[in-house]
Structure formats: C-alpha cells, structure tokens
Amino acid sequence: MKVFMRCLRILMLVSGFSIVTNCTKEGVVGPQGEEGVDGSTIYSGVTAPADDLGFMGDYYYRITTSDFYGPKSMEGWGSPTNLKGAVGADGAPGVPGPSGPTGAxxxxxxxxxxxxxxxxxxxxxxYFQSSTANFYGPKTSSGWGTPVNLKGAVGPKGEDGSTIISGVAIPDLSIGQAGDYYFRALTGDFYGPKTGTSWGTPTSLRGATGATGTAGSTILSGLVVPNTTLGKVGDYYFNKSNADFYGPKTGTSWGTPINLRGPAGPQGPPGTANVMYSNWETYPGGREVIIPAPITKDILDKGEVAVYVKEFKGEYLLGLYKIPYISNHIGDLVEFRLELNRIIVYSRSGSISATEGTQYRYVIIPGSIEIGSFQARVNLSDYKEVISVFNIPE
Structure with a gap:
C-alpha cells in the first residue's frame, strides 16, 4: 500500500509539471487559420488607366491631371475624382535676399x-576672321592658338533645273531636254515636262472667250458745232476750230462743251535760227586785223556781235578769250569795232603784227532776237555757254 501511494504521488507530480509547461498568459495556442484575401493596390501613370490594368478593388492615380480612379469594378475603372484643389491666393512677398557677388x-x-x-x-x-571663316579662341596667355575653320566643304553640284522654252510652233522633239517645258505663244498651249520620247499632250493656258463687251464711246471731230444727228448716245465730239470738247452725248443733245485750250503761256526763249557765226580762221596781221563778216545796218543798229580769239605759242594753245582782252603776245589791250561787212580788230599800241597765227571767230545775233532777254539768259563771255545755247559746232 505504501508503495502504491508513493507511486501515485510521483505520477501526480509529473502530470502537474507537464500541465505547467504547456500553458501561457494568453491561453492555449490554437491551430493556424486560413490564408486571408489580398488587399487593394494603387497604380499610377500619366494617361488614363487601361481596362486590363489591375483587379477589382484596385485604385489608379493619374499624375498629369491628379485624377483618382477606383475602386475598379466589373464595369471598369469608372469616373475619376480629381484630387487637385483650387488655386490658392498669392502668398505675401518674401524678404529680398542679399545681393550676390559680382560675376566675372x-x-x-x-x-x-x-x-x-x-x-x-x-x-x-x-575672334572670327571674316575673310577666311577662321574662328580663334578661347585666347590664352600664350596667344590665340590654332583656329577652327567654320566654312564647310563645297557641296556637290546640283542637278540642272528645268527650262521653259517658248515659240509659235508645236515643239519639235529635238528642242530641249527631258524635264523641260514649252509654251506655244500662238495658241497658249503649255507642254511638258518633256520625256525621253515626246513633249506629251499640252495644257491650254488660254481661258474661254469672254462675253462680248458693250460698244464703247467714239470721239468724233470737226470744224463746226456738232449736229444732234451726229454720233450716238455716249459719244464725244472735238471742235478743232476752237478746241471745244462736247459729250457725252445724251438722247437729246451734245450738251455744253468744255474748252480744252489753256491760257497763253509765257514768252518763249529767243530762237537761234538767225544767229550767224564763222569758223575759226587766221588773218594777216599789221596795224589791224580785218575780218569779213555780214555786218548790216540792222546789225549795227540793233544786233549783238561777239568776237573770240585763240592765241598759240607754236602748237600750244595759250588761251581762248572774248575780245576785248589783254594779248599774251603784245601785252596790250586788243579791241574790235564794227563796220559794214567787216569787223576790225586793233590794239591801242597801233599794231597787232605779233599776233599772226592767232585764230578768230565771231557770233552775230540779229536784231530780230530780243537782246535784253537774251543777255539776261546767256553770258557772252562764256564761250562754252554761247555755243551750247545757240547749237554752234565747236
């Protein structure tokens, strides 16, 4: 019995230890549960979500517009909600920062x-050298260095362009090259582009004939006032005898004319048809030089005569002068006077014999030319001006 009781106490002690070792504060650990369902996923991108993206219950954020889609259902992504709020008011200006350092x-x-x-x-x-297209730099302490040339290589020769040829006849195959065009001026036909075998069928550049225009007005003329039976409505009439211009004619009359003759113009410049002149001539010297000239009583009374002289030293021209002048040869004043049919050249010393070989020329302006207005217009001392105004050959 004692042995049985001892064994029973040992068995109870072992059982109590076993129970203590299999217990915690939370209680007894149960068996492992079933695997849970996956949660939702949030996708993102820059475009609207594609239908095949994600699963039901997922979400999508569109970065470019701040649109938020989801949860996705069997019908798709549905309409998004925009997460971008309204634009806020401008903030107060910040305090200006300090000035930065001066840049290099x-x-x-x-x-x-x-x-x-x-x-x-x-x-x-x-540095850019414009004459060669060389580009130098950056410059260093040693100098400008070796330049780089910015001018590219010469490109290949381009193909010849088309030429537009023109003529009055149909173009012959021997004219032009392939790709050229031909305009037939006589008909307005435009051929081309030419091929290796022909000019092809032309296109006419001449439009259809326009409608006949209404008859235009006619300008009639005569020496008398126009009769109402002359011309038609819309015509005009010029009376050559008095410069009256009538029109446009109406159904009843020619109306009141407008005179096309303006007021008399100012007096024109003197004519030059009666101006007389001589060639350059030499005459014998002596006490005086006598130059035959058409000096009439009318010239003496109302005309104007200019006498010019050329003095030479050998073949060298010393000068061209209008008389009176101081001679280079005798150093004295040379003058002239007029007589019927001649001009007398003389000097105060009583002799101009040293002036042999000198050439003389006269210009006679008759009294029929108004000398007063002529003198105000032409400087007779300027030989070049005189021959220019009166069309006198040199």
Missing part, C-alpha cells in the same frame, strides 16, 4: 579681316 567678365567675340594680333582681346575671348 564674360568672353567677347571679336571679328576682322586679318589674323588677330596678340594685343587684341583678353584671355577667354574669341
């Missing part, structure tokens, strides 16, 4: 037609 000077691009000198520019600058 930038580079400068120079240009010229010659190679840049060492004194041109500063370190870091560039």
């Amino acid at each position: 000077d930038g580079s400068k691009i120079w240009n010229g037609n010659v190679i840049p000198g060492a004194s041109t520019g500063k370190i870091g600058d560039y």
Whole structure:
C-alpha cells in the first residue's frame, strides 16, 4: 500500500509539471487559420488607366491631371475624382535676399579681316576672321592658338533645273531636254515636262472667250458745232476750230462743251535760227586785223556781235578769250569795232603784227532776237555757254 501511494504521488507530480509547461498568459495556442484575401493596390501613370490594368478593388492615380480612379469594378475603372484643389491666393512677398557677388567678365567675340594680333582681346575671348571663316579662341596667355575653320566643304553640284522654252510652233522633239517645258505663244498651249520620247499632250493656258463687251464711246471731230444727228448716245465730239470738247452725248443733245485750250503761256526763249557765226580762221596781221563778216545796218543798229580769239605759242594753245582782252603776245589791250561787212580788230599800241597765227571767230545775233532777254539768259563771255545755247559746232 505504501508503495502504491508513493507511486501515485510521483505520477501526480509529473502530470502537474507537464500541465505547467504547456500553458501561457494568453491561453492555449490554437491551430493556424486560413490564408486571408489580398488587399487593394494603387497604380499610377500619366494617361488614363487601361481596362486590363489591375483587379477589382484596385485604385489608379493619374499624375498629369491628379485624377483618382477606383475602386475598379466589373464595369471598369469608372469616373475619376480629381484630387487637385483650387488655386490658392498669392502668398505675401518674401524678404529680398542679399545681393550676390559680382560675376566675372564674360568672353567677347571679336571679328576682322586679318589674323588677330596678340594685343587684341583678353584671355577667354574669341575672334572670327571674316575673310577666311577662321574662328580663334578661347585666347590664352600664350596667344590665340590654332583656329577652327567654320566654312564647310563645297557641296556637290546640283542637278540642272528645268527650262521653259517658248515659240509659235508645236515643239519639235529635238528642242530641249527631258524635264523641260514649252509654251506655244500662238495658241497658249503649255507642254511638258518633256520625256525621253515626246513633249506629251499640252495644257491650254488660254481661258474661254469672254462675253462680248458693250460698244464703247467714239470721239468724233470737226470744224463746226456738232449736229444732234451726229454720233450716238455716249459719244464725244472735238471742235478743232476752237478746241471745244462736247459729250457725252445724251438722247437729246451734245450738251455744253468744255474748252480744252489753256491760257497763253509765257514768252518763249529767243530762237537761234538767225544767229550767224564763222569758223575759226587766221588773218594777216599789221596795224589791224580785218575780218569779213555780214555786218548790216540792222546789225549795227540793233544786233549783238561777239568776237573770240585763240592765241598759240607754236602748237600750244595759250588761251581762248572774248575780245576785248589783254594779248599774251603784245601785252596790250586788243579791241574790235564794227563796220559794214567787216569787223576790225586793233590794239591801242597801233599794231597787232605779233599776233599772226592767232585764230578768230565771231557770233552775230540779229536784231530780230530780243537782246535784253537774251543777255539776261546767256553770258557772252562764256564761250562754252554761247555755243551750247545757240547749237554752234565747236
């Protein structure tokens, strides 16, 4: 019995230890449960979500518009909700920051037609030589360095362009090259582009004939007042005898004319048809030089005569003068006077024999030309002006 009781106490002690070792504060650990359902996923992109993207219950955020789609259902993504709020009011200006440090000077691009000198520019600058397209830089303490040429290579020769030829006849196959065009001026036909075998069928550039225009007005003329039976409505009439211009004619009359003759103009310049002149001639010297000339009583009374002289030393022309003048040869004043049918050239010393070989020329302006207005217009001392005004050959 004692042995049985001892064994029973040992069995109870072991059972109590086993129970203590299989218990915690939370209680007894149960069996592992079933696997849970996956949660939703939020996708993102820059475009609207495609129908095949994601699963039911997922969400999508469109970055470019802030639209938020979901949860996705069997019908699709549905209409999005925009998460972008309204634009807020401007904030108060911030306090200006301190001024930054002064920046370093930038580079400068120079240009010229010659190679840049060492004194041109500063370190870091560039130089473009326009005559060669060479580009130097950046400049260093050692100089401008080796340039880079910015001019590209010559490109290949382009193909010849088409030519538009013209003529009055149909173009022959021997005219022009393939790709050319031909305009037939006589008919307005335009051929081309030409092929290797023909000019092809032309296109006419001449439009259809327009409708006949209404009859235009006619300008009639005569020496008397126009009769109402003359002409038709809309015509005009010029009376040549008095410069009256009638029209346009109406159904009842020619109306009141307008005179086309303006007021008399101012007096025209003197004519030159009666101006007389001589060639350059030499005459024997002596006490005086006698020049035959058509000096009439009318010329003496109302005309104007200019006498010009050329003095030479050998073949060298000393000068061209209008008499009176101081002679280079005798150093005295040379003058002239007029007599019927001649001009007398003389000097105060009583002799102009040293002037043999000198050439003389006269210009006679008759009294029929108004001398007063002529003198105000032409300077007779200017030989070039005189021969220009009166169309006198040199």
